[in-house]
Amino acid sequence: MPEKFARNLFVAAVAAASLTVGWPGSATAATAPPSAHLSDARIVQHFDLAGGRMPENIALEPDGSVDLAFSAARQIARVTRDGSVRVLATLPAPADGGTHTPALGFPLVTGLVRDAHGTLYLLYATGTAELTGVWRLTPGGAPERIAALPADGLPNGLALDSGLLYVTDSVRGEVRRVPAGGGDATLWADGPELAPAGFLGANGLKIHNGAVWVSNMDRGTLLRIPLRRNGTAGPAETRAEQLPGIDDFAFVGRGDRIVAALDQSNQVALVEPDGTHSIVLGARDGLQNPTAVAVRGDTVYVTSAAYLTEQDPNLLTARIRPRG
Template sequence: MFTMVRFKIWNGAAAFIAAAVAFAAPATAQPRIDLSAVPHQVGAFEPLSSNIIASFEEGNFLESVIVLSSGDLLITEIQSRTIWRVDPSGARAPFHQSDIQPVGLAVDIDGQIVLSGSTADGNAAIFTFKDDGALDRTILIEGAQFLNGVAFVAPGQLLVADSGGGLIIHVDIESEESRIWSSDESLGVHPDRSPLLPGVNGLKVFDGAVYATNSSRTTLLRIPAIGLDYRAGSPEVILQDISFDDLAIAADGTIYGTTHIFDSVVRIEQDGSVTTVAKTEQGVAGSTAAAFGRRAEDRNTLYVVGDGGFYLDPENPAPANVVAIGTDEPGLSLEASFSHIDYPNMEPAARMTMVRCMTVPGSDERRRAVAPDYDRFLKLNIARIAFAGEVYGDGREAELTARLYFMHGLDEARAEGIMESSPYLIEGVYSSCDAVPFDAMPGSIAWPDELSRGR
């Protein structure tokens, strides 16, 4: 059972949030962060093909991006408190706009959209949405400082970076309970660097581990997710002296990072070598987040959003762009990001035969008359019938068109022989019953619910 906890307070968190979210700090003629004091390796510049697919006017702050199964992008814009829906051609429309302060986005395996941010009165929270953009639920995260990047470590199990508190928090979306997942010192801010640089920031899951950026410490961390409860292992610094905001991971493990204040996108090979693949001239000024496409035609496309340099220099921002960058490898699929999930008690799926019995239109009176005998027929064959159900041609308000019976341990001839004795077939409720082989795929019968949820 998870417990609600109060998180430790980071001195200066309120000031950081005011600067990072409300942008109340006055504009100055010089950038607000001394870049010379922030270690950042860039490697060789090898630009990839790119295309600006959408452009928001100066002063917009595009903070996070996810790609839906439809191919559309969802993008948070902090200034107007809007989540935009943008299709790959660049057409856009508001998905959700309210007094919520939107920050980080993630999508679960079932399509559930979640957002990190804060309520109108400034309380840190996780929000869930319906498919049409309507707010579904608000899950308050008591004591959190500044919720930022989010990623699912398992279906329904969310990790969220608290950039102000230097924590990663685990949230069970169904129970709405939260706990500290990791409070390792490596997640906190660097004591000698600008307070405008957040601590743990972007999160992604790959090959049984959580990859986390720390913008203040200019590090990329790998944190193992251990066991069926996905507890945090010890963080390992796998790259340092590089200023990442968010990251996206390709199927082969190649990492693409957005550098935000350094106006670029950087590729990290598996051997640790660094290459800059896009800069301001490619439209990625103030690059904040990235996500790979999910359709066959754009799986090799990296979508990058940014703030046009607004955060670094609010007096001189460029347009905030959505840029499509062509890469040489497809992105990590959502399914593959859960490759670490194990089901030790999973049972083999049963081999079955499916029988489809077609219903005669207008046979309701006959069906009611013979229903008691049919009910007895089902009970006498209950050991053979795994499950059965009704099929409607056009929704449940339409007329019943067929019934399906899934039988185990029987071949097609034997299954049809049993159905020849069905009172529904004998009395003309069914016009015919035909059997075909059916190989059951894993489902709730093979994967008990508590295992499919990773408990």
């Protein structure tokens, strides 16, 4: 499917969902003063929109490079500190062009994580049973699927913990778990808190302080699901609300402070442990439908896929500064 047509389908789907769900144009800021802010924001890399190089997710390399999932190009690429971009792998195109991919109508690479040995795990949504699933890319190797996921779903967020991969499905509204070595994907959590409300539900996913944290894009919520000692899911707790269009997010330090991408409003929010939040980056900083966030030390990395703006997909960095 031509990338331009694929993007038009995405724009139409998001526009329809926005009318249905009633996303506001910007997030409601916290009433309390933020404890930190972001400064020195700058775009460090621009990408080719026409070639489908729309960065959907990010993984950090120890040498300062970053790995990106280029969604519509079906690629994983590495951006080095000197700005060079190298494609590590291109996933096979589905025979039907991916037109049956739920919610979007085009095949796309979504979640991306790296293990301690440099192996990358990624998610691929195609609407086909043959290709949809969890894929693995070892250093210098070729991509291989290690677990099938439901073809009628949209695998999106991905996290790795203790040899297990956790996957959100934004259409089916659930979290599945897969052995990192490969095998069956089993249902780990579902329920109304994870379900979509017109377009996409459970989205970003992180494992932090004994829990699986999940964002719900349609509902604008951030959820904490306790990870019990026997590996099962506890009841979901809503930890933050009024975050319309929330996509991926990342934790700042060891506590529960979060930076989150708000896709439709071209913003990044700083979410405090008590659930209040403030807007710390916006369109004026160069955000173009931000999709993913990563934190290394006091540096925040934000990818912009430009799904709706259709202008300048990019990678942006900023510094975390304490207030006062």
